[in-house]
Amino acid sequence: xxxxxxYNSPCAACKxxxxxxxxxxxxxxxxxxxxxQKFANVHKIFGASNVTKxxxxxxxxxxxxxxNSLAYEAEARVRDPVYGCVGxxxxxxxxxxxxxxxxxxxxxxxxxxxxxxxxxxxxxxxSNNPVQPATLRQRVAPLExxxxxxxxxxxxxxxxxxxxxxxxxxxxxPPLPWSDSFGGDFNGGGGNI
Amino acid sequence: MSTISSRCAACKYxxxxxxxxxxxxxxxxxxxxQRFACVHRIYGASNVGKMIQQTPTQxxxxxxxxxxxxSRCRIQDPVYGCAGxxxxLHLQIHNVESELAKVKAQIAFLxxxxxxxxxxxxxxxxxxxxxxxxTGESSVG
Numbered sequence: 001x002x003x004x005x006x007y008n009s010p011c012a013a014c015k016x017x018x019x020x021x022x023x024x025x026x027x028x029x030x031x032x033x034x035x036x037q038k039f040a041n042v043h044k045i046f047g048a049s050n051v052t053k054x055x056x057x058x059x060x061x062x063x064x065x066x067x068n069s070l071a072y073e074a075e076a077r078v079r080d081p082v083y084g085c086v087g088x089x090x091x092x093x094x095x096x097x098x099x100x101x102x103x104x105x106x107x108x109x110x111x112x113x114x115x116x117x118x119x120x121x122x123x124x125x126x127s128n129n130p131v132q133p134a135t136l137r138q139r140v141a142p143l144e145x146x147x148x149x150x151x152x153x154x155x156x157x158x159x160x161x162x163x164x165x166x167x168x169x170x171x172x173x174p175p176l177p178w179s180d181s182f183g184g185d186f187n188g189g190g191g192n193i
Numbered sequence: 194m195s196t197i198s199s200r201c202a203a204c205k206y207x208x209x210x211x212x213x214x215x216x217x218x219x220x221x222x223x224x225x226x227q228r229f230a231c232v233h234r235i236y237g238a239s240n241v242g243k244m245i246q247q248t249p250t251q252x253x254x255x256x257x258x259x260x261x262x263x264s265r266c267r268i269q270d271p272v273y274g275c276a277g278x279x280x281x282l283h284l285q286i287h288n289v290e291s292e293l294a295k296v297k298a299q300i301a302f303l304x305x306x307x308x309x310x311x312x313x314x315x316x317x318x319x320x321x322x323x324x325x326x327x328t329g330e331s332s333v334g
Contacts, residue, residue, distance in 0.1 A: 045244075047237050054235075054271060062272045069276035073263060081244065082252045085275035086259040092282035099289040106296040113303040 012039040017048060026055055030067035041074035042067075202229040207238060216242050220257035228261050235264035 013027035014020065016039050021028060027048075031039040042051055051070060055063050077084035203217035204210065206229050211218060217238075221229040232241050241260060248256045267274035 047240050050237050058271060066272045069273045072276045073274060081248060082255050083259045084263060086262050089278055096282060096285050096289060099293060103289055103293045106293055110296055110300050113300055
């Protein structure tokens with residue numbers, strides 16, 4: 001078996017672009033030939049030259065994460081051509097707000113219990129548990145959206161992001177947080193390709 | 194004096210004539226040049242044009258807005274872009290759910306404690322009256 005064909009196996013990008021995969025190809029560490037769809041999506045949304053520019057602006061140790069996040073966004077855009085990742089962000093944002101409300105209600109209930117159900121700590125021997133309502137450590141600021149004054153999706157007035165962008169986290173790359181039913185949240189938005 | 198026809202931000206950026214049916218002009222007004230500059234930097238004009246073209250007319254504004262948002266995120270965070278925000282939101286959800294679980298557990302504990310207290314109290318009062326009888330104290334005049 002000739003080893004040269006496996007040694008010179010082109011990366012998914014060069015296969016897609018039908019060009020010779022040279023040593024030092026900027027794409028080859030991040031677009032293995034076993035994942036052709038990854039580059040196909042990235043190419044469709046961003047284009048090869050834009051990806052090259054983006055990668056060249058980054059130090060090598062950050063390129064893998066950058067490529068994976070681009071692939072994530074590209075796949076999101078392919079699945080939802082109208083909202084892409086922003087649809088997911090809006091969905092998660094609403095989930096956080098719903099949970100915050102639930103937490104506020106639960107905290108209020110807890111305080112009510114503390115005031116009404118425990119007259120004083122001396123009345124209940126052995127009951128020394130101090131009641132400390134849990135507080136949300138960090139409120140999530142909603143995100144600004146709508147470059148020409150349009151709200152996202154069906155939300156009237158949109159949501160406004162006031163805090164600076166959060167620091168990047170080492171991404172576990174969660175599965176795309178939407179499903180077919182999610183596309184129905186936005187009137188006319190999304191759609192399957 | 195010749196009248197100057199107003200080009201959209203995209204055509205100004207691309208230094209070309211802005212035709213009457215320009216695909217960009219409804220979504221990239223000339224008063225916001227930064228908007229097109231951002232999307233062009235990340236996606237390129239031709240990709241943006243294709244994505245808008247492939248969308249039904251009534252949804253094209255949302256496409257332009259979402260592309261602008263994502264491109265801004267990517268410019269501000271070239272490594273993680275929007276994916277970083279999604280990851281962060283997942284973390285927030287996890288944190289809030291943990292807090293909520295703790296509060297609910299505290300409520301459940303207090304609830305069970307209060308129930309124990311209610312079942313315990315009559316016994317205490319009974320004993321007190323018995324003790325009063327033993328010491329000779331009586332509420333009867």
